[in-house]
Amino acid sequence: MDLRIFTEPQQGASYDTLLAVAKATEDLGFDAFFRSDHYLKMGDVDGLPGPTDAWITLAGIARETRRIRLGTLMTAATFRLPGVLAIQVAQVDQMSGGRVELGLGAGWYEEEHRAYGIPFPAEKFARLEEQLAIVTGLWRTPVGETFGYEGTHYQLTDSPALPKPAQGRLPVLIGGHGKTRTPRLAAQYADEFNMPFASAEDSERQFERVRAAAEAAGRKGDDLVYSNALVVCVGKDDAEVARRADTIGRKVDELKENGMAGSPAEVVDKIGQYAQAGSSRIYLQILDLDDLDHLELISSQVQAQLG
Numbered sequence: 001m002d003l004r005i006f007t008e009p010q011q012g013a014s015y016d017t018l019l020a021v022a023k024a025t026e027d028l029g030f031d032a033f034f035r036s037d038h039y040l041k042m043g044d045v046d047g048l049p050g051p052t053d054a055w056i057t058l059a060g061i062a063r064e065t066r067r068i069r070l071g072t073l074m075t076a077a078t079f080r081l082p083g084v085l086a087i088q089v090a091q092v093d094q095m096s097g098g099r100v101e102l103g104l105g106a107g108w109y110e111e112e113h114r115a116y117g118i119p120f121p122a123e124k125f126a127r128l129e130e131q132l133a134i135v136t137g138l139w140r141t142p143v144g145e146t147f148g149y150e151g152t153h154y155q156l157t158d159s160p161a162l163p164k165p166a167q168g169r170l171p172v173l174i175g176g177h178g179k180t181r182t183p184r185l186a187a188q189y190a191d192e193f194n195m196p197f198a199s200a201e202d203s204e205r206q207f208e209r210v211r212a213a214a215e216a217a218g219r220k221g222d223d224l225v226y227s228n229a230l231v232v233c234v235g236k237d238d239a240e241v242a243r244r245a246d247t248i249g250r251k252v253d254e255l256k257e258n259g260m261a262g263s264p265a266e267v268v269d270k271i272g273q274y275a276q277a278g279s280s281r282i283y284l285q286i287l288d289l290d291d292l293d294h295l296e297l298i299s300s301q302v303q304a305q306l307g
Contacts, residue, residue, distance in 0.1 A: 001271055001274075001275055001279075001280060001281065001282060001306050002031040002032075002227075002280065002281040002282070003030055003031060003281075003282055003284060003298070003302070003303050003306070004030060004031050004032040004033070004034055004069070004281060004282070004283045004284065005021065005025045005030050005032070005033050005034070005283075005284055005286055005295065006034045006035070006036075006073055006229055006283035006284060006285045006286065007021060007033070007034070007035045007036070007285075007286055007289060008035075008036045008038075008285065008287060009035055009036065009038075009051070009052050009057070009289075010036060010038035010039065010040060010041050010042065010047060010051050010112075011041055011042065011043075011045050011047060011287065012041065012045055012046060012047050012048050012049070013052065013289050014049050014052070015052055015057060015060060017289050017290070018035065018052065018057055018061065018289070019060065019061060019064055020289075020292065021033065021286070021289050021292070021295070022061045022064070022065055022068070022070075023064065023065065024292050024295050024296075025068055025295065026065050026066070026067055026068045028295055028296060028298075028299035028303075029299055029303065030068065030295075030299065030303070031068065031069060031281070032068050032069035032070065032071065032101075033061065033065075033068050033069075033070055034070070034071045034072060034073050034101075034103070034283055035054055035057060035058070035072060035073075036054070036072070036073060036074075037054035037072045037074065037075040037076055037079065038051065038076075038109060038112055039051040039112045039115065039116050039118075040109065040111055040112035040115050040116070042109075043249070044249065054072050054075060055072075055075075055088045055089065055092055058070045058071070058072075058092050058096075058100070059091070059092045059095055062092055062095040062096035062097075062099070062100070063095055063096075065096075065099075066097075067099075068099065069099050069100070069101055070092070070096055070099055070100050070101070071100060071101035071102060071103055071171075071173065072102065072103045072104075073103045073173070073175070073194065073196070073229055073283060074103040074104055074105030074173070074175060075102065075103060075104050075105070076105060076106070076107030076108075076109075077104060077105065077106055077107055077124065077127050077128040077131045078106075078107035078113065078118060078119065078120060078121065078124065078127070079107065079118060081154070082130070082131040082134035082135050082138075082154055083134065083138065083156060083159065085104075085131070085135055086134070086135045086138040086139060087163065089102050089135070089165070089170065090139065090163045090164055090165045090170070091163060093165040093166045093167060093170055094163065094165070094166045096166070097166060098165070098166035098167040100165070100167075100170060101170065101171040101172075101173060101191075101192075102135070102170060102171070102172050102173065103172075103173035103174075103175065103194065104128065104131065104132060104135070104172065104173070104174065105128065105174070105175065105176065106124040106125050106127070106128040107120075107124055107128075108124075125181060126152065126153065127153045127154075128185070129185060130149075130151040130152070130153050130154050131154070132172070132174075132185065132188075132189040133149065133151070133189075134149050134151075134154060134156060135172075136172065136189055137149065137161075138156075138159060138161045139161075139164060139165055139170060141159075141161035143162070143164065145161070146158045146159055146160060146161065147159045147160075147161040169191070171191040171192060172189055172190050172191050172192075173190060173191070173192045173193075173194050173227075174186040174189060174190040174192075174193060174194070175193060175194030175195060175196055175229075176195075176196070177195070177196075177198065177202075177206065179206075179209060182210075183206075183209040183210045183212070183213035184213050184217075186210050186213065186214070186224065187210065187213035187214040187216065187217040187219060188217055190224055191224065191225065192224060192225040192226070192227055192281070193206075193207070193210045193224050193225070193226055193227070194227045194228065194229055194283070195207070195226075195227070195228050195229075195279075196228070196229040197229060197230060197231070197258065197259075198228065200273040200274050200276070200277040200279075201277070203226075203228055203274065203277045203278070203279060204277035204278055207226045207277065207278040207279075208278075210224065210226070211224075225280060225281055226278050226279050226280060226281075227279055227280065227281035227282065227283065228274055228279045228281075228282050228283070229282075229283040229285060230258075230259045230260050230274075230282060230283070230284065230285060231250075231255060231258070231259035231260070231261075231284075231285040231287065232259060232260040232261065232267070232284040232285060232286065232298065233245050233248070233250070233252075233255045233259065233260070233261040233262075234260070234261070234262070234263070234264060234267050234294065234297055234298055234301070234302060235262075235263065235297070236263070236264075236297065236301075237263070238263075241261065241262055241263070244288065244291065244294060245261070247288050247291070248287040248288055259285070260282070260284060264297070264298075264301035264302050264305070267298075267302050268302055268305045268306070271302070271306065284298065
Protein backbone atom coordinates (compact mmCIF):
# COMPACT_ATOMS: atom_id res chain seq x y z
CA MET A 1 0.00 0.00 0.00
CA ASP A 2 1.43 3.36 -1.07
CA LEU A 3 0.77 6.24 1.32
CA ARG A 4 0.70 9.72 -0.16
CA ILE A 5 0.32 13.05 1.62
CA PHE A 6 -2.57 15.20 0.41
CA THR A 7 -2.95 18.85 1.46
CA GLU A 8 -5.75 21.44 1.27
CA PRO A 9 -3.86 24.77 1.16
CA GLN A 10 -6.95 26.87 0.42
CA GLN A 11 -7.81 26.41 4.09
CA GLY A 12 -4.78 28.54 4.99
CA ALA A 13 -1.16 27.85 4.07
CA SER A 14 1.76 29.78 2.67
CA TYR A 15 4.15 28.37 0.09
CA ASP A 16 6.78 28.02 2.81
CA THR A 17 4.40 25.87 4.87
CA LEU A 18 3.67 23.67 1.88
CA LEU A 19 7.36 23.33 1.11
CA ALA A 20 8.03 22.23 4.69
CA VAL A 21 5.32 19.58 4.43
CA ALA A 22 6.66 18.40 1.06
CA LYS A 23 10.19 18.09 2.40
CA ALA A 24 8.92 16.16 5.42
CA THR A 25 6.93 13.94 3.03
CA GLU A 26 10.16 13.11 1.23
CA ASP A 27 12.33 12.74 4.32
CA LEU A 28 9.84 10.45 6.05
CA GLY A 29 9.56 8.02 3.17
CA PHE A 30 6.08 8.75 1.85
CA ASP A 31 5.44 8.14 -1.84
CA ALA A 32 4.12 11.54 -2.94
CA PHE A 33 3.00 15.06 -2.08
CA PHE A 34 -0.31 16.12 -3.61
CA ARG A 35 -2.44 19.19 -3.13
CA SER A 36 -5.92 20.36 -3.96
CA ASP A 37 -6.49 22.99 -6.65
CA HIS A 38 -8.80 25.57 -5.07
CA TYR A 39 -8.81 29.35 -4.76
CA LEU A 40 -11.28 29.82 -1.91
CA LYS A 41 -11.47 28.49 1.64
CA MET A 42 -14.26 26.19 2.77
CA GLY A 43 -16.00 26.26 6.12
CA ASP A 44 -15.18 28.20 9.28
CA VAL A 45 -11.51 29.09 8.72
CA ASP A 46 -9.90 32.41 7.78
CA GLY A 47 -7.92 30.98 4.87
CA LEU A 48 -4.97 33.26 5.59
CA PRO A 49 -2.64 34.20 4.01
CA GLY A 50 -4.77 33.41 0.95
CA PRO A 51 -4.74 30.89 -1.87
CA THR A 52 -1.68 29.52 -3.60
CA ASP A 53 -1.84 28.33 -7.18
CA ALA A 54 -1.44 24.57 -7.46
CA TRP A 55 0.90 24.40 -10.44
CA ILE A 56 3.07 27.34 -9.37
CA THR A 57 3.40 25.67 -5.97
CA LEU A 58 4.34 22.32 -7.50
CA ALA A 59 6.87 23.98 -9.80
CA GLY A 60 8.66 25.41 -6.77
CA ILE A 61 8.51 22.16 -4.84
CA ALA A 62 9.76 20.26 -7.90
CA ARG A 63 13.06 22.12 -7.62
CA GLU A 64 13.34 21.54 -3.86
CA THR A 65 12.74 17.77 -3.80
CA ARG A 66 14.34 14.80 -5.52
CA ARG A 67 12.26 11.64 -5.03
CA ILE A 68 8.58 12.15 -4.24
CA ARG A 69 5.87 12.22 -6.86
CA LEU A 70 3.94 15.51 -7.17
CA GLY A 71 0.41 16.19 -8.33
CA THR A 72 -3.13 17.49 -7.88
CA LEU A 73 -6.36 16.07 -6.55
CA MET A 74 -7.95 17.51 -8.63
CA THR A 75 -7.18 20.38 -10.98
CA ALA A 76 -10.48 21.87 -12.12
CA ALA A 77 -11.01 21.85 -15.88
CA THR A 78 -12.75 25.22 -15.49
CA PHE A 79 -9.55 26.90 -14.27
CA ARG A 80 -7.34 26.60 -17.35
CA LEU A 81 -7.59 26.20 -21.09
CA PRO A 82 -6.48 22.68 -22.05
CA GLY A 83 -3.56 23.75 -24.24
CA VAL A 84 -2.24 26.00 -21.47
CA LEU A 85 -2.68 23.25 -18.89
CA ALA A 86 -0.76 20.78 -21.07
CA ILE A 87 2.15 23.24 -21.29
CA GLN A 88 2.13 23.98 -17.55
CA VAL A 89 2.07 20.36 -16.44
CA ALA A 90 4.69 19.27 -18.97
CA GLN A 91 6.99 22.07 -17.83
CA VAL A 92 6.62 21.19 -14.14
CA ASP A 93 7.30 17.56 -15.06
CA GLN A 94 10.53 18.64 -16.75
CA MET A 95 11.43 20.74 -13.69
CA SER A 96 10.92 17.71 -11.45
CA GLY A 97 12.83 15.25 -13.59
CA GLY A 98 9.67 13.32 -14.45
CA ARG A 99 7.79 13.06 -11.14
CA VAL A 100 4.48 14.77 -11.90
CA GLU A 101 0.96 13.34 -12.11
CA LEU A 102 -2.15 15.21 -13.25
CA GLY A 103 -5.43 14.77 -11.45
CA LEU A 104 -8.11 16.44 -13.55
CA GLY A 105 -11.76 16.92 -12.63
CA ALA A 106 -14.74 18.85 -13.90
CA GLY A 107 -14.75 21.52 -11.18
CA TRP A 108 -17.59 21.97 -8.70
CA TYR A 109 -17.06 24.86 -6.27
CA GLU A 110 -19.14 27.67 -7.75
CA GLU A 111 -18.32 30.21 -5.02
CA GLU A 112 -14.58 30.24 -5.84
CA HIS A 113 -15.38 30.85 -9.49
CA ARG A 114 -17.53 33.85 -8.59
CA ALA A 115 -14.91 35.13 -6.14
CA TYR A 116 -12.14 35.22 -8.75
CA GLY A 117 -14.09 35.89 -11.94
CA ILE A 118 -13.70 32.41 -13.38
CA PRO A 119 -16.53 31.28 -15.68
CA PHE A 120 -18.61 28.46 -14.22
CA PRO A 121 -20.33 26.80 -17.18
CA ALA A 122 -23.47 24.74 -16.80
CA GLU A 123 -22.06 21.85 -18.83
CA LYS A 124 -18.81 20.96 -17.09
CA PHE A 125 -18.47 17.24 -17.74
CA ALA A 126 -18.39 17.62 -21.53
CA ARG A 127 -15.64 20.22 -21.15
CA LEU A 128 -13.68 17.85 -18.92
CA GLU A 129 -13.93 15.13 -21.55
CA GLU A 130 -12.63 17.45 -24.27
CA GLN A 131 -9.82 18.66 -22.01
CA LEU A 132 -8.70 15.09 -21.36
CA ALA A 133 -8.67 14.36 -25.07
CA ILE A 134 -6.67 17.50 -25.81
CA VAL A 135 -4.12 17.32 -22.99
CA THR A 136 -3.32 13.65 -23.57
CA GLY A 137 -3.41 14.13 -27.33
CA LEU A 138 -0.91 16.98 -27.19
CA TRP A 139 1.48 14.92 -25.09
CA ARG A 140 1.17 11.85 -27.33
CA THR A 141 1.77 13.67 -30.60
CA PRO A 142 5.26 12.80 -31.93
CA VAL A 143 7.79 15.63 -32.02
CA GLY A 144 7.73 17.21 -35.47
CA GLU A 145 4.04 16.47 -36.01
CA THR A 146 1.07 18.72 -35.26
CA PHE A 147 -2.12 18.19 -33.29
CA GLY A 148 -5.59 19.37 -34.15
CA TYR A 149 -8.92 19.07 -32.36
CA GLU A 150 -12.41 20.16 -33.31
CA GLY A 151 -14.73 19.97 -30.34
CA THR A 152 -17.84 21.71 -29.12
CA HIS A 153 -15.97 23.72 -26.50
CA TYR A 154 -12.35 23.78 -27.72
CA GLN A 155 -10.69 23.89 -31.11
CA LEU A 156 -6.94 23.54 -31.82
CA THR A 157 -5.37 24.01 -35.25
CA ASP A 158 -1.87 22.90 -36.23
CA SER A 159 -0.55 22.88 -32.67
CA PRO A 160 3.15 21.98 -32.44
CA ALA A 161 2.12 20.01 -29.33
CA LEU A 162 5.11 21.18 -27.33
CA PRO A 163 6.61 20.92 -24.78
CA LYS A 164 6.58 17.24 -23.90
CA PRO A 165 6.66 15.88 -20.35
CA ALA A 166 9.92 14.37 -19.16
CA GLN A 167 8.09 11.08 -18.61
CA GLY A 168 7.22 8.93 -21.57
CA ARG A 169 3.68 8.77 -20.21
CA LEU A 170 2.65 11.26 -17.56
CA PRO A 171 0.05 9.60 -15.29
CA VAL A 172 -3.48 11.00 -15.42
CA LEU A 173 -5.83 10.58 -12.45
CA ILE A 174 -9.61 10.67 -12.68
CA GLY A 175 -11.89 10.21 -9.71
CA GLY A 176 -15.40 10.53 -8.39
CA HIS A 177 -18.60 8.79 -7.39
CA GLY A 178 -20.45 8.92 -10.71
CA LYS A 179 -21.70 5.49 -11.73
CA THR A 180 -21.63 5.78 -15.53
CA ARG A 181 -19.80 8.70 -17.13
CA THR A 182 -16.95 8.78 -14.62
CA PRO A 183 -15.98 5.10 -15.09
CA ARG A 184 -16.19 5.55 -18.86
CA LEU A 185 -13.82 8.54 -18.79
CA ALA A 186 -11.45 6.72 -16.46
CA ALA A 187 -11.41 3.72 -18.76
CA GLN A 188 -10.57 5.92 -21.72
CA TYR A 189 -7.99 8.30 -20.26
CA ALA A 190 -6.88 7.42 -16.73
CA ASP A 191 -3.82 5.67 -15.39
CA GLU A 192 -5.30 5.84 -11.90
CA PHE A 193 -8.83 5.98 -10.54
CA ASN A 194 -9.31 7.74 -7.21
CA MET A 195 -12.33 7.33 -4.95
CA PRO A 196 -12.53 10.36 -2.63
CA PHE A 197 -13.91 10.22 0.89
CA ALA A 198 -15.88 7.01 0.59
CA SER A 199 -16.27 3.81 2.57
CA ALA A 200 -14.39 0.67 1.65
CA GLU A 201 -17.67 -0.90 0.55
CA ASP A 202 -18.61 2.01 -1.75
CA SER A 203 -15.06 2.10 -3.07
CA GLU A 204 -15.14 -1.57 -3.97
CA ARG A 205 -18.38 -1.12 -5.91
CA GLN A 206 -17.00 1.87 -7.82
CA PHE A 207 -13.71 0.11 -8.55
CA GLU A 208 -15.70 -2.74 -10.09
CA ARG A 209 -17.58 -0.28 -12.30
CA VAL A 210 -14.29 1.19 -13.51
CA ARG A 211 -12.82 -2.27 -14.15
CA ALA A 212 -15.89 -3.22 -16.16
CA ALA A 213 -15.69 0.02 -18.16
CA ALA A 214 -11.99 -0.56 -18.84
CA GLU A 215 -12.65 -4.06 -20.12
CA ALA A 216 -15.49 -2.79 -22.29
CA ALA A 217 -13.03 -0.27 -23.75
CA GLY A 218 -10.53 -3.01 -24.57
CA ARG A 219 -8.24 -2.52 -21.57
CA LYS A 220 -7.51 -4.87 -18.71
CA GLY A 221 -9.24 -3.82 -15.51
CA ASP A 222 -5.96 -4.03 -13.63
CA ASP A 223 -4.25 -1.62 -16.05
CA LEU A 224 -5.38 1.14 -13.71
CA VAL A 225 -4.18 1.92 -10.20
CA TYR A 226 -7.09 2.13 -7.74
CA SER A 227 -6.80 4.57 -4.85
CA ASN A 228 -8.64 6.41 -2.10
CA ALA A 229 -8.42 9.85 -0.52
CA LEU A 230 -9.29 9.98 3.18
CA VAL A 231 -8.81 12.40 6.06
CA VAL A 232 -6.25 11.19 8.60
CA CYS A 233 -5.97 11.82 12.34
CA VAL A 234 -3.57 9.54 14.22
CA GLY A 235 -2.38 9.73 17.81
CA LYS A 236 -0.21 7.70 20.17
CA ASP A 237 -3.14 7.60 22.61
CA ASP A 238 -6.77 8.73 22.86
CA ALA A 239 -5.80 12.13 24.22
CA GLU A 240 -3.53 12.87 21.26
CA VAL A 241 -6.18 11.73 18.78
CA ALA A 242 -8.74 13.99 20.48
CA ARG A 243 -6.32 16.95 20.46
CA ARG A 244 -5.60 16.56 16.75
CA ALA A 245 -9.29 16.15 15.94
CA ASP A 246 -10.16 19.30 17.90
CA THR A 247 -7.45 21.27 16.08
CA ILE A 248 -9.09 20.55 12.71
CA GLY A 249 -12.63 21.07 14.05
CA ARG A 250 -13.75 17.46 13.77
CA LYS A 251 -15.12 14.82 16.16
CA VAL A 252 -13.15 11.64 16.81
CA ASP A 253 -16.08 9.28 16.23
CA GLU A 254 -16.90 10.95 12.91
CA LEU A 255 -13.27 10.79 11.81
CA LYS A 256 -13.07 7.11 12.69
CA GLU A 257 -16.20 6.42 10.68
CA ASN A 258 -15.32 8.48 7.62
CA GLY A 259 -11.53 8.52 7.56
CA MET A 260 -8.30 7.11 8.92
CA ALA A 261 -8.38 7.97 12.61
CA GLY A 262 -7.35 6.56 15.96
CA SER A 263 -4.27 4.74 17.14
CA PRO A 264 -1.65 3.50 14.66
CA ALA A 265 -3.05 -0.02 15.07
CA GLU A 266 -6.59 1.17 14.29
CA VAL A 267 -5.41 3.00 11.19
CA VAL A 268 -3.38 0.03 9.95
CA ASP A 269 -6.49 -2.13 10.34
CA LYS A 270 -8.60 0.41 8.41
CA ILE A 271 -6.02 0.52 5.64
CA GLY A 272 -6.34 -3.26 5.41
CA GLN A 273 -10.08 -2.90 4.78
CA TYR A 274 -9.40 -0.62 1.82
CA ALA A 275 -6.73 -2.97 0.52
CA GLN A 276 -9.29 -5.78 0.55
CA ALA A 277 -11.64 -3.51 -1.41
CA GLY A 278 -9.01 -3.21 -4.15
CA SER A 279 -7.17 -0.02 -3.20
CA SER A 280 -3.38 0.00 -3.50
CA ARG A 281 -2.78 3.67 -2.72
CA ILE A 282 -4.19 6.04 -0.14
CA TYR A 283 -3.95 9.83 -0.15
CA LEU A 284 -3.92 10.90 3.50
CA GLN A 285 -5.61 14.29 3.78
CA ILE A 286 -3.58 16.35 6.26
CA LEU A 287 -5.59 19.32 7.52
CA ASP A 288 -3.16 20.72 10.12
CA LEU A 289 -0.11 21.54 8.03
CA ASP A 290 1.87 22.87 10.99
CA ASP A 291 1.84 19.51 12.79
CA LEU A 292 4.85 17.77 11.26
CA ASP A 293 4.97 15.43 14.28
CA HIS A 294 1.76 13.94 12.89
CA LEU A 295 3.57 12.98 9.68
CA GLU A 296 6.44 11.49 11.67
CA LEU A 297 4.04 9.35 13.71
CA ILE A 298 2.26 8.10 10.59
CA SER A 299 5.60 7.28 9.00
CA SER A 300 7.08 5.45 11.98
CA GLN A 301 3.98 3.75 13.38
CA VAL A 302 1.66 3.24 10.39
CA GLN A 303 3.70 3.18 7.20
CA ALA A 304 6.39 1.07 8.84
CA GLN A 305 3.82 -1.68 9.48
CA LEU A 306 2.73 -1.83 5.85
CA GLY A 307 6.01 -3.18 4.54
